[in-house]
Amino acid sequence: MKEILLLILLIAFIFSCKNTSNSKVFIGDEPAVKTHLIQSDIEEGNISIEDVIKHGESLFTARFNSLDGFGRPLSSGDRTRRKNKKIFPENFNRISGPESQACSDCHNMPIVGGGGSNVTNVFSSAEKSPFLDFDTESIDKDIKISEVGNERNTTGMFGSGLVELLAREMTKDLIAQRATAEALAIKESRDVRILLSTKGVDFGFLTARPNGTIDTSEIEGVDRDLIIKPFTQKGVVISLRVFTNNAMNHHHGMQSSERFLDKEDVHKAMDVLSDMNDYDGDGVENELSSGDITAVTLFQATLKIPVRILPESDEEKKAVKNGDALFKDIGCNSCHVESLPLKSLNFTDPSPFNPKNHLSPDDTAGISVDLGKFFPNLERDSNGNYLVPLFSDLRRHSMGENLNNEKVKQLSSRGKIDTDQWMTRKLWGFASEPPFLHHGRATLISEAILMHGGDAEESRVRYQQLSAYDKASIVEYLNTFQIPKEE
Numbered sequence: 001m002k003e004i005l006l007l008i009l010l011i012a013f014i015f016s017c018k019n020t021s022n023s024k025v026f027i028g029d030e031p032a033v034k035t036h037l038i039q040s041d042i043e044e045g046n047i048s049i050e051d052v053i054k055h056g057e058s059l060f061t062a063r064f065n066s067l068d069g070f071g072r073p074l075s076s077g078d079r080t081r082r083k084n085k086k087i088f089p090e091n092f093n094r095i096s097g098p099e100s101q102a103c104s105d106c107h108n109m110p111i112v113g114g115g116g117s118n119v120t121n122v123f124s125s126a127e128k129s130p131f132l133d134f135d136t137e138s139i140d141k142d143i144k145i146s147e148v149g150n151e152r153n154t155t156g157m158f159g160s161g162l163v164e165l166l167a168r169e170m171t172k173d174l175i176a177q178r179a180t181a182e183a184l185a186i187k188e189s190r191d192v193r194i195l196l197s198t199k200g201v202d203f204g205f206l207t208a209r210p211n212g213t214i215d216t217s218e219i220e221g222v223d224r225d226l227i228i229k230p231f232t233q234k235g236v237v238i239s240l241r242v243f244t245n246n247a248m249n250h251h252h253g254m255q256s257s258e259r260f261l262d263k264e265d266v267h268k269a270m271d272v273l274s275d276m277n278d279y280d281g282d283g284v285e286n287e288l289s290s291g292d293i294t295a296v297t298l299f300q301a302t303l304k305i306p307v308r309i310l311p312e313s314d315e316e317k318k319a320v321k322n323g324d325a326l327f328k329d330i331g332c333n334s335c336h337v338e339s340l341p342l343k344s345l346n347f348t349d350p351s352p353f354n355p356k357n358h359l360s361p362d363d364t365a366g367i368s369v370d371l372g373k374f375f376p377n378l379e380r381d382s383n384g385n386y387l388v389p390l391f392s393d394l395r396r397h398s399m400g401e402n403l404n405n406e407k408v409k410q411l412s413s414r415g416k417i418d419t420d421q422w423m424t425r426k427l428w429g430f431a432s433e434p435p436f437l438h439h440g441r442a443t444l445i446s447e448a449i450l451m452h453g454g455d456a457e458e459s460r461v462r463y464q465q466l467s468a469y470d471k472a473s474i475v476e477y478l479n480t481f482q483i484p485k486e487e
């Protein structure tokens with residue numbers, strides 16, 4: 001009898017430990033994160049999606065400290081190893097990072113998950129450098145910050161689950177178009193030149209040759225691999241998961257096992273928080289599990305979508321209506337496309353397009369979440385597609401000299417991107433996240449519009465030619481693109 005009771009207690013104990021691996025009591029200094037999720041528990045449904053998202057939120061807002069593994073004494077922000085160990089009190093660095101303790105240190109305007117003020121700007125690409133303190137003998141005294149990193153303002157991720165799904169569907173379309181052209185070129189022994197186009201957005205031309213090669217020189221607005229990367233203002237990151245893995249290391253020195261273990265060890269690391277990984281040499285092993293990264297991914301993917309908030313007075317409402325019509329009339333909507341149609345709201349994670357050095361469907365079955373439960377009110381078109389009102393075509397454009405201030409060419413999956421190229425900024429919710437533009441230099445919406453050039457030259461000129469009232473109407477209209485402040 002006693003044995004049975006003990007067995008029941010033991011089973012109950014094991015069960016209570018199953019979802020969380022290291023709950024313990026701390027006296028004195030304690031880590032910010034006390035529990036880590038196990039990927040297989042999420043995949044097997046042992047934890048509800050709501051609880052996974054809650055855990056994701058707690059990690060997004062957790063202020064990581066040394067006991068969690070904050071800092072990366074031996075690792076640069078892009079996973080290369082550095083020679084000199086940077087330990088307390090040299091564990092922070094404003095330029096190359098780690099520069100902050102929480103995602104929400106930057107992503108907090110107007111609420112957690114949003115953009116950030118100029119004090120949260122990041123020196124993008126500088127994370128690849130060793131600590132850039134400009135005092136060290138080894139660093140060239142004449143070097144300028146602009147030569148090591150591009151200053152970027154923090155953007156929000158409301159509605160980002162839908163954005164990622166749109167990008168995946170667009171990528172599938174483009175890759176299918178390439179395959180069709182390839183097959184035809186071989187079958188008919190001739191060059192086949194096709195227009196790449198998906199969801200009404202054109203991406204230039206591609207020519208398939210009968211010998212199986214492809215001429216990619218006329219592709220526009222997307223990398224030559226045709227994978228739409230909807231995140232960052234340059235459009236270089238495929239998925240929220242990839243972003244999360246990299247941001248955790250870059251900004252906080254928190255390494256996820258899936259990104260920092262050799263691939264063969266990832267499977268082990270998914271199921272157990274083992275003791276095999278202290279890549280950054282800070283004495284803390286396995287700082288984030290794959291379950292944790294799934295949680296942060298899902299938290300972001302299910303954040304609410306931005307709304308339109310109309311002003312109170314009839315006079316202002318009239319201006320909004322006028323601005324709405326003018327926005328289309330002068331061609332702003334040729335890039336800031338009002339909405340893109342999405343076939344399915346089924347968010348699977350990991351993304352099928354994740355590169356091999358992040359968790360991918362080759363590693364695990366993953367999960368699938370119906371975003372329809374989170375966003376029940378999306379409008380649909382006559383074909384049953386969900387209309388995602390993001391006001392972007394998810395394509396890069398040349399934006400002219402005024403927005404061509406950066407010196408470091410950013411890398412994407414296929415080479416470096418020209419510095420005047422920017423992905424059309426999603427405008428949903430943007431008015432709640434000033435300042436504006438990639439560097440956050442515009443404190444007014446009108447200033448942001450006036451900086452447009454290149455492919456947007458014509459519509460900017462047309463904006464400038466409008467009457468003062470019409471110009472103000474466009475701003476009044478854009479001001480309705482908000483993120484509701486209440487949680």
Ligand code: HEC
Pocket residue numbers: 060099100101102103104105106107120121122124152153154155156157160230231232233234240243244247248251296300
């Ligand atoms: C020091 C400030 C800072 C911190 C901390 C930070 N971010 Fe960011 N985040 C940025 C900036 C700046 C951008 C814009 C980058 C760009 O466009 O090149 C950005 C962009 C993003 C985006 C892309 C949004 C989009 O629609 O393009 C995601 C996703 C993201 N961050 C996730 C995270 C996560 C997850 C964390 C925590 C692990 C985090 N960030 C921590 C500053 C920060």
Ligand code: HEC
Pocket residue numbers: 233330331332333334335336397399403422423424425427430435436437438439445448449452454455456459460463474478
């Ligand atoms: C050729 C494509 C294109 C056209 C046309 C275009 N835009 Fe943009 N827009 C962009 C890109 C790309 C950005 C991001 C630029 C940057 O940050 O450097 C942007 C940024 C913006 C921003 C700043 C948003 C933020 O959160 O920082 C506003 C506002 C804006 N556009 C409004 C307009 C208006 C109004 C028009 C019409 C007069 C217009 N755009 C026409 C591509 C375009």
